[in-house]
Amino acid sequence: MSHVDIGVFAVGWMLGWVLLWRGRELPSAGRDHVPRSPIAVVIPARDEASALARLVPALHRQLGTDDQLVVVDDHSTDDTASVARQLGAAVIAAPELLPGWLGKPNACWAGARTTSAATLLFVDADVTPAPDLLDRVAEALAEHPESIVSVQPWHRTVAMTEQASMLCNVAALMGSGAFTVAGDRLASRVAFGPVLAIRRDVYEQVGGHAAVRSMHTEDIGLARAVGATALFSGRPDTTFRMYPQGFRQLFEGWTRSIATGANATRWWLTIATAGWITAIAGGWLSAGWPTSHPVESAAVYALCAGQVWILGRRAGSIHPLTALLYPIAIAVVAVIVVRSVLILVLGRDVTWKGRRVAARSS
Numbered sequence: 001m002s003h004v005d006i007g008v009f010a011v012g013w014m015l016g017w018v019l020l021w022r023g024r025e026l027p028s029a030g031r032d033h034v035p036r037s038p039i040a041v042v043i044p045a046r047d048e049a050s051a052l053a054r055l056v057p058a059l060h061r062q063l064g065t066d067d068q069l070v071v072v073d074d075h076s077t078d079d080t081a082s083v084a085r086q087l088g089a090a091v092i093a094a095p096e097l098l099p100g101w102l103g104k105p106n107a108c109w110a111g112a113r114t115t116s117a118a119t120l121l122f123v124d125a126d127v128t129p130a131p132d133l134l135d136r137v138a139e140a141l142a143e144h145p146e147s148i149v150s151v152q153p154w155h156r157t158v159a160m161t162e163q164a165s166m167l168c169n170v171a172a173l174m175g176s177g178a179f180t181v182a183g184d185r186l187a188s189r190v191a192f193g194p195v196l197a198i199r200r201d202v203y204e205q206v207g208g209h210a211a212v213r214s215m216h217t218e219d220i221g222l223a224r225a226v227g228a229t230a231l232f233s234g235r236p237d238t239t240f241r242m243y244p245q246g247f248r249q250l251f252e253g254w255t256r257s258i259a260t261g262a263n264a265t266r267w268w269l270t271i272a273t274a275g276w277i278t279a280i281a282g283g284w285l286s287a288g289w290p291t292s293h294p295v296e297s298a299a300v301y302a303l304c305a306g307q308v309w310i311l312g313r314r315a316g317s318i319h320p321l322t323a324l325l326y327p328i329a330i331a332v333v334a335v336i337v338v339r340s341v342l343i344l345v346l347g348r349d350v351t352w353k354g355r356r357v358a359a360r361s362s
Helices: 003-019 049-060 080-086 103-113 133-143 160-176 200-205 208-212 218-226 247-264 267-286 294-315 320-324 326-346
Strands: 039-045 068-073 090-093 119-123 148-152 195-199 229-233 349-352 355-358
Touching (some): 003 267, 039 103, 039 133, 068 103, 080 090, 103 208, 119 200, 148 160, 160 247, 160 267, 160 320, 160 326, 195 218, 247 326, 267 294, 267 326, 320 326
Parallel strands (some): 039 068
Antiparallel strands (some): 148 195, 349 355
16 A cells, blocks of 8 residues: 555545534523423424324423424325324324425425414424423524524434445535534534424525425525524434335435435535545555455554444444445445436436425425
């Protein structure tokens, strides 16, 4: 392995630490002992009966006297509406999709318009919230009143197939720019859709979800419209489970996100993230694996696997085998990226939850 190879690998490897230096937890709740303003919790739900059975009771335990909780049934084919009602949530049916509207923005817009609280909190059905999430989000929004407060939940995996998402989650945190060594000095241009809070007056001023009606990544659209975000990581107590139905759901979900959201990331963050992935993908190979320089190759491989393990823990419940066999996870990322690029170049549709929409609509 030449000195040039070592230098290139070292730079790429160090980018991983620079881009995902630390997580950022929501502030503690009620530090000034001032009652928070009422919150309207809106849950857009399409075929989410099983997920709501976990989410709604967890949120109910946090509701204040003047808080509101509404589940918007987005034309589900399962028992989403009845389950939500049985759990005590107010339920409304999402309006029929008009031309130019996508499902989630339509459901979120309907939920926002049927509530009245001063703070809006949109929560995806697959989220498992911290026991004091509402209070802590309110605290963060009080510190950043003109911003979107957004949380990327910690990825809780169950099946080994779900581990294939781990590097995608790491890359998403890196691409946000919110967790770098620069800290709060680097303003972010994105938001995370699973947990997103905004003051109602700010929401209405930018047009709400009606302004991002055609976007798959409506969270990023709102972030652009508002112009300021405060991003947090959910670890250790706000989690979600992504794509439990296997590889097909995983590929469709990440293809949708990458194909429609990559252009919102700063170009240099995209290049830096790609540089890190390239470094850990190829560093051990350039060391002469497996015969020329086996000791060097093993050392570089160990450095990469160790880094994937540490950074993976900041994003989710990474399994030791995922870190040890990280080239497989990189191959998954590569396939998703190539698939996303082809969809954009060829103008193909993106499929998600039974709906097909042009990727370029965002």
